[in-house]
Amino acid sequence: MTTTSTRLGELVDRFGGQLIGSPDITVIGIAPLSDADHHSITFLSNSKLRHQASSTRAAALILTESDYAQVSQDYAGACIIAPNPYVYFARAAQYFASLVAIPPALGIHPTAWVSPHAVVAATASIGPHVSIDAEAVVGEDVVIKAGTVIGRGVSIGDNTLLHGNVSVYDHCIIGAQCIIHSGAVIGADGFGFANERGQWIKIPQTGRVVIGDRVEIGANTSIDRGALADTVIENGVILDNQIQIGHNCHIGENTAMAGCVGVAGSAKIGKNCTFGGAAMVLGHLTIVDNVHISSASMVSRSILEPGQYTGFYPLAKNADWEKSAAIVRNLSGLREKIRQLEKTIKTLTEKSS
């Protein structure tokens, strides 16, 4: 992979921060403290690693003002002082990645199929074997990679990137600056059926999925369309891989979900929430803003107070688990024993007094 060197002055011009040292020092990439060599800039995002920062061989160090006060006692190299070094790292890494990125081929690949009734911006890049159905609208600088299927009437905002083999069903709306990974399915039917003497009668799912701007959707994640109203994913939401979002869910701005999370239909989830991997949410619940659900935890009731919530069985050696699980199976027996003891002791106490 080619790399291109950058001056520290260029970084500060782009991303701010106070430069201590020469703006003409050049770096060819950004690396964590543990890996950085003298060609790289590195960053200190965790004050506990100050000693590591002091002895870094990196060409420069991004750190907070308070860490600088400490680290600069032992370290005389170049620094960029910034309020959030980890965010600075993210932006600088994006910049370094952009320097070596290969621009996508503009236009429609000869093996793609685009309906004559679709509208594709001239600046979009449509890869091999892509299908774009009638009335779809594909915005400026959109990139759609090989094998992705865009349904009828879909709208895709500017600068959005769809990787290969994504499926977007009819009439779904995807905002600008989104990234959707391979295998993701946007807008499949929600799981809605009426039961008539045992047999399931399908309820047509006529809502859409409406996705805001700056949303990232992971590989093999599914977001179902609404039954009548829409399923809504607000701006800035990030979803990892293998996630399932049921019909008519509403996920608030900047909420983040790690891999394998499942959310049943009609759940209403607030802003700035986080869900650990494989957390599960039942349907028709409300979760307010700033709720944090631990991994592998099952949310079976609405959560109306911000905070961290957890519910998974603690791991143990199998033999120990066997014992504790046997007791859990009969916890009411244990409680009954305690009640009996309390009674007996009451009698004894009365006797003895």
Added chain:
Amino acid sequence: MTTTSTRLGELVDRFGGQLIGSPDITVIGIAPLSDADHHSITFLSNSKLRHQASSTRAAALILTESDYAQVSQDYAGACIIAPNPYVYFARAAQYFASLVAIPPALGIHPTAWVSPHAVVAATASIGPHVSIDAEAVVGEDVVIKAGTVIGRGVSIGDNTLLHGNVSVYDHCIIGAQCIIHSGAVIGADGFGFANERGQWIKIPQTGRVVIGDRVEIGANTSIDRGALADTVIENGVILDNQIQIGHNCHIGENTAMAGCVGVAGSAKIGKNCTFGGAAMVLGHLTIVDNVHISSASMVSRSILEPGQYTGFYPLAKNADWEKSAAIVRNLSGLREKIRQLEKTIKTLTEKSS
């Protein structure tokens, strides 16, 4: 989206029910009580919402005879009396959806690849970039959307719909009137290996997946082929998204599974069962008819009696969970304390008597 109006008389002709009011009242859609306006018909499927029904602005109301007796005291609009208003809603909604549906383009899209040794009905619709391998048989009125891959010798029954980017492996059988959503994988190899001094030796998976009629399979769901015999999904089964069905499973008629359920190999599941989201079933188990497994519950033994079964750790604020989890880790210590207490009290009681 265009809509088309329908007379109440037309609905009753199609779906039965007793009409109270003029058959010439027209409606353009069906909506839940909370959303219905005077262009829509609505339905009362939950008697607790009778007061909402009485004051509906909808053009007509579907409800049961007993609800009609109550609601008609305050409500003078048109009604359709039917034994199961929710089922009536499902059928009417299907009908309204059919009025605005755009019929699929008949025939084979020029970018599709169909083996000269496959048989595709003239009424089928084969979308862009579809592949259909030799000896496959595609029935009447089948719709296969863009990018779907049909293996050698696959059979697809009449009126079945496969959305885009579905994968069906060689020799699998799919019945009539099924719907299979994008990203679903039917017939991948089961997870069968012998272990030779640490190394895994693959056991070829030579069975098929055999799917009945009226089965719906959700997005990114996987159903593995059998090792020697077949994996069988009976008529009327409905599977939501992100489900994993292991090799040689047998799932009985009309059983329903919500998203993220996992079923290990050779499980035998009865008819009319339901599985909540992320329920897990170990392999080689038997579950009889009419068993209902709650979400996030792990079935580790056969279930031979119908009923509702549950097993997940209750959610709590993280600090409370930390406390309870610490006790769960040492439940046998707690039980031992109780035993000691019982002993001591026995001694005390004997002394005091």
Added chain:
Amino acid sequence: MTTTSTRLGELVDRFGGQLIGSPDITVIGIAPLSDADHHSITFLSNSKLRHQASSTRAAALILTESDYAQVSQDYAGACIIAPNPYVYFARAAQYFASLVAIPPALGIHPTAWVSPHAVVAATASIGPHVSIDAEAVVGEDVVIKAGTVIGRGVSIGDNTLLHGNVSVYDHCIIGAQCIIHSGAVIGADGFGFANERGQWIKIPQTGRVVIGDRVEIGANTSIDRGALADTVIENGVILDNQIQIGHNCHIGENTAMAGCVGVAGSAKIGKNCTFGGAAMVLGHLTIVDNVHISSASMVSRSILEPGQYTGFYPLAKNADWEKSAAIVRNLSGLREKIRQLEKTIKTLTEKSS
């Protein structure tokens, strides 16, 4: 399906073992004890089934020396004595499957798109609608089925099989003799973001996925690329369907994971481990060699000692679970009661002595 008969002598020549009986006995397949007829060879891999083996109608029986000593008292048919009959079964079944396998069409299908800057071996088979981007290298005897997308600079080792609709992102490395099932996504971005006042800033994921030889990856499984370094899957690893492997994970040789497992980022997992279905592993953990995690168990801390570990809530009838869950929610109350009892009894005991 055609089958082809084989002499027992041929099997012993290929796979070893001591033949008792005529090498000219012919069989047309291998089947488990319960299904084998007189055209098949069968195997005894579980000594508890000796009685079934003694009365088998199969043409021949594969079994261990010690089982032979017992079974041969009642059974006079042909035998192959081998140290691991189940492994022998696997190899023989592979051989029987190879006899009826239809060889893939060599060369590049006319509907595939292969970049002029990719290198594809002449012995490879590239299916319909496959895309292979620039600088990709596809080895000898590789089979890539319909709709699969191979990114820029990807390398695929000899004899590897990719089923349809697989997605491999740029620069990932796949070893030799691997099998990757439909819907698998190799190399999507890891879930790495910095948080700036609520908004998520993407950290570019510039590492790769590096997969060794003889790895099998199930349907709809996702393996994310590393953030800076690589995600590594060592030789002989087997992953079932619907698995999620986060960025920068390292999975040791011959480790096996059943369906729906999730592994968060930067977990380091040893060799020869097994994970039951839906087991979950938090990020940045270390799990040593020979650790076995039960299904539906959550690994929230490093495991530094080999053994079997479990942690799931035991299933119960819903009413019983309701009771036990209520007590679990208030276990510290229960413990407090026990403390009170202990105190009271101490007082009583002191009084009475």
